[in-house]
Amino acid sequence: MAVKKAEGNTLSFLAEAFGAAFESSDHGRDVTLTWENGKTAQFAEGSIGCVLNNDMRSMYCEALYREGELCVSIEWFARFIMNKTVSVCNDVVYVT
Numbered sequence: 001m002a003v004k005k006a007e008g009n010t011l012s013f014l015a016e017a018f019g020a021a022f023e024s025s026d027h028g029r030d031v032t033l034t035w036e037n038g039k040t041a042q043f044a045e046g047s048i049g050c051v052l053n054n055d056m057r058s059m060y061c062e063a064l065y066r067e068g069e070l071c072v073s074i075e076w077f078a079r080f081i082m083n084k085t086v087s088v089c090n091d092v093v094y095v096t
């Protein structure tokens with residue numbers, strides 16, 4: 001997968017790209033992603049932590065609420081939630 005950094009960091013996009021169910025509350029400021037295998041990841045606006053399977057994980061920076069969507073670092077998400085290899089070149093993120 002290759003995406004422009006600014007276009008690929010919403011949790012709704014990441015859920016779709018990585019096959020997770022997307023559920024939000026508080027007008028999109030709290031998000032839970034759930035995969036078929038039962039893995040869950042919970043995010044909240046302004047929090048630098050993500051709850052992954054009831055375990056707190058620190059992110060590179062806090063989750064940001066932009067234009068009605070919660071955003072996190074695509075690099076962090078791919079590496080630490082999905083266990084993928086990530087590289088960045090000219091503002092394009094490559095995930096393999």
